[in-house]
Amino acid sequence: MRKVTMDDVAKRCKLSVATVSRVYTNPEKVSPKNREKVYRAIEELNYQPNMLARNLRKLQTNSILVVIPNIMNTFFSYILKSIQNTAFENGYQVLLGDTDKSPEMEEKYLHLLQQKMVDGVIFLYPRMHPSEIQRVIDKHPVVIVGHQETPADIPFVINNNRLSSQTATEHLIRLGHRRIAYFSGPLGLSLSKERQEGFFSAMEAHGLAVDESLVCEGDFYFQSGYDLALQMLASPNPPTALVAASDEMAIGAMKAARKLGISIPDEFAVVGFDDIKMALICEPPLTTMAQPKEDLGRISVEMLIRMMKGEPLSSKHVILNDELVIRESCGFHLNRL
Amino acid sequence: MRKVTMDDVAKRCKLSVATVSRVYTNPEKVSPKNREKVYRAIEELNYQPNMLARNLRKLQTNSILVVIPNIMNTFFSYILKSIQNTAFENGYQVLLGDTDKSPEMEEKYLHLLQQKMVDGVIFLYPRMHPSEIQRVIDKHPVVIVGHQETPADIPFVINNNRLSSQTATEHLIRLGHRRIAYFSGPLGLSLSKERQEGFFSAMEAHGLAVDESLVCEGDFYFQSGYDLALQMLASPNPPTALVAASDEMAIGAMKAARKLGISIPDEFAVVGFDDIKMALICEPPLTTMAQPKEDLGRISVEMLIRMMKGEPLSSKHVILNDELVIRESCGFHLNRL
DNA sequence: CCATTACATGTATGCGTTTACAAAGATTCT
DNA sequence: AGAATCTTTGTAAACGCATACATGTAATGG
Structure with missing residues (x-):
């Protein structure tokens, strides 16, 4: 039982390869009677068209x-x-x-x-x-x-990104926060810049000053959120809330807070970005901007x-x-x- | 700038397609001088071999x-x-x-x-x-x-699987637990059965009785671990530890415990299986059998x-x-x- | 100096399809 | 009935490359 080609099925049903090919590409172009014969031959020989040949021929x-x-x-x-x-x-x-x-x-x-x-x-x-x-x-x-x-x-x-980041920030502002930190993604990425702009514009729109020492560049991943927050929360004048440009960083920050005995959300509120699976499972479940x-x-x-x-x-x-x-x-x- | 084929580069350097082809498949078979010419032509025409043709020809x-x-x-x-x-x-x-x-x-x-x-x-x-x-x-x-x-x-x-599940169980036993629950994966899967056997054999080897009401079938996912644990931990005679056949179920169970105010690991110890990323991040970090x-x-x-x-x-x-x-x-x- | 070999290159076939074109058969119209 | 049209089928030519084989050229040996 070696490789069976379209020729084989053509022989088998005493038709040309052209008609066999047609039952694949334009079944309506071949008579029902012959179509049936072809199907049967295909079945009997367990034929599968060779995609390499088809691809080359169709150039796709x-x-x-x-x-x-x-x-x-x-x-x-x-x-x-x-x-x-x-x-x-x-x-x-x-x-x-x-x-x-x-x-x-x-x-x-x-x-x-x-x-x-x-x-x-x-x-x-x-x-x-x-x-x-x-x-x-x-x-x-x-x-x-x-x-x-x-x-x-x-x-x-x-x-x-810009709008969403703004929305996230405003959520915190509406909750009464004034001293809000921001963890961005790598600023080489345009989407990082957009999100950061959204944060700034929301703050500005509400007449809130941004403490530059509270905005840091992370890399979107867990560890950077953890490290950044650990340092920031231990500083003399820590923020009461955080907007993180990714859920992972947000979760990292929460972990840091827990390590420092800071309770979430009472002493430190955080909102993330992405709505990854972990956002639902982490403790506490993370408020976040869910991307579609x-x-x-x-x-x-x-x-x-x-x-x-x-x-x-x-x-x-x-x-x-x-x-x-x-x-x-x-x-x-x-x-x- | 139309599609450029191997023929084009052959013409360009006044050689045959065969030698051009050879610089791809057997460069050592063509003289350095000509090889250079071919390279240059390829460069100049920005030629890229058509994989569809190559694939068909080589049947791979x-x-x-x-x-x-x-x-x-x-x-x-x-x-x-x-x-x-x-x-x-x-x-x-x-x-x-x-x-x-x-x-x-x-x-x-x-x-x-x-x-x-x-x-x-x-x-x-x-x-x-x-x-x-x-x-x-x-x-x-x-x-x-x-x-x-x-x-x-x-x-x-x-x-x-069998051995690992045994190891995980023994870890709990060594820590003094005697009433140990087990959450399996779908028992239609052989690996679920193997892990379950490992659990049973470890218990048996240490002369520990298995309370059948403490072994449940989950589906490996978070929610099933949560649901199963929520019910089990609220029962009259709850287990003091759990072996879960997946990290997700283990984390689900920890979440259930937290909801019930049961502290981990003091009142309830859990060990997972897989060592997924979340195992490190969850609270508390999960002890687990890390698969290679x-x-x-x-x-x-x-x-x-x-x-x-x-x-x-x-x-x-x-x-x-x-x-x-x-x-x-x-x-x-x-x-x- | 010619026979032998090694090496470099070219010619031409085939990989298994799809499809343009031709041919033949069936159907309709005048 | 013959021409014209439509439908169904077959023939053969690509698609772009790899490679067996043939050919030609240079190197080697006696």
């Missing part, structure tokens, strides 16, 4: 590449999951490109486009410079998720598919809104705004 | 499929990450197949093998029946991770690559040992065994 692979900073991060993997689901429903395979946040890796993966290994790519939170991206992809279908600094007109879908992860994934795939099919995009840039989910880390958790 | 894709129950689960995604890294280092792409634990999805993804879309697959924690797997893969390279019920001789790499996730991933890829190359396997079945990492959820956390 029906697969897309997802370039992702880190699959271990549940925020990213949630989006990835949404992407995979949507892709699968539409008959696309997804190739995984975990970059460990390295621009070099990003570029390597992008080359799969010119090599025709994938028909398109979804680029999650790129670190590469936009103009570099443009240079590499050279008119291939790409949609970017989570980053809008794209002078080249690459389609993207993002959330409204599912939509980010789904919409990006839908856009990409349209591009790959050469259909027009209703809009090249999609901006989604986040939602403040209030749990217990800020107090007054029964108040729905 | 240099990519592997990873079938995975759920990428959102950091335990799985850790292994996936290790797989991706190893694959990348060896020049392989990884295609993602998230199944949401559905055997039907598993089977669909497995078909990519016969369709030649991938050269081999790594099958993480399959739910399909082994004989079904055998039927579908039909002599293609496959290695299974985390499941050994494979009458068909498919290579696998697993951890020693990195090795599980790396070794499975290494085995698969050998198989794809037709090289012999030094051993078809690899069994790795877990490691008890002692943190604070059982007390006496300064004691290294």
